[in-house]
Amino acid sequence: MPASNAERSGPLEHQQFAVRMRNALEADARRATRDELQVEVETNVFFKPDKSSFLTPDFLVRRGLPGADAFADDTVLVGEVVSGPYNHKRRLWKMDRYAEAGIPWYWEIELDTGETWDVTAVRAYVLVPIIQTRLAVKPLHPTAYVPVGEWEPGDLGIEFPEPFAMSIGWEDLAF
Template sequence: MTALPDWMRPPRAEGWFADDLDRLPEAPRHTELIDGALVFMMCPQHAWHSRTVSALKHELAAQAPAGLEADQEMTIRLDERNRPEPDVVVTTAAYDPGRTYFTPDVVRLVIEVVSPESAHRDRTVKLRKYAESGIPHYWRVEEEGGGRPVVHAYELDQPTRAYAPTGIFRGTLRSPAPFDITIDLDGLTPPGR
């Protein structure tokens, strides 16, 4: 075994805080903070995941009304101990070239495209944390047979700060929230594209 690099050692006994991520230039891309622990994307992404993320971001950016922006690979500072990085996020935030994260108050939709290594976090941990932070909409995208995506959509129930399922979409996703959206899901990653 080799020794851990210095940057992997928490700066304090309580672990890491959200602002610490901005001071870790040596950390791998897609480093998240969950409950004060660094989470690294150590497995290489599959082509299906990468294409699905890119296609969803493109579709949402093309359909979003003025005042909403779709981004990817940006963290959300949920609180001082949690800063996850969803695959796609739709926000009301104006473009800022120096931005390193969003805050929940500007986030309207979070999308996680499930990978084998992120499945538990995407299905349980992030579902709960995004809801508790007040983010109105959450989509979890899973791969079904033949590489077809299925979207599990949720909407926040404000009084309970928990998500209620609003639908499971195959083939085509049509939703009036967070804005009128129609997406040909099977067309996101067609064979040979």
């Protein structure tokens, strides 16, 4: 017997929201850049030329030809769908890895894992250098992501100017 929406578990919904965000981003990227950017889901982003180090974000935006490998130097935006008992420590570790690789934008889609599997928030972070101070301690990382946008379903939609003009309606992300 097929599972109802309330009985489904995370993986299907997680993938569905990643695909929906990818589709919404691709539509805006095409309008803004005329196919100069590729928008993909669950694609390895390689941090080293020998491909020995990588992470696989839920969705990403990169420069390059379709089907080519995605390297951090060409990646403009990475994003994760955060749901259920998502490990906060792992999330921060991944953000640090993307920041070390110099990827300028990090986005998150937060899901309510209750009966409806709705988006509860979308957050945008930009990579910034850490300002060195005269303190005796030094930052662990030279760069970090800082939040620059947050949207919730009660908002009109997601309007954001970087890394290209984005206008994403909540209906584009609905399950």
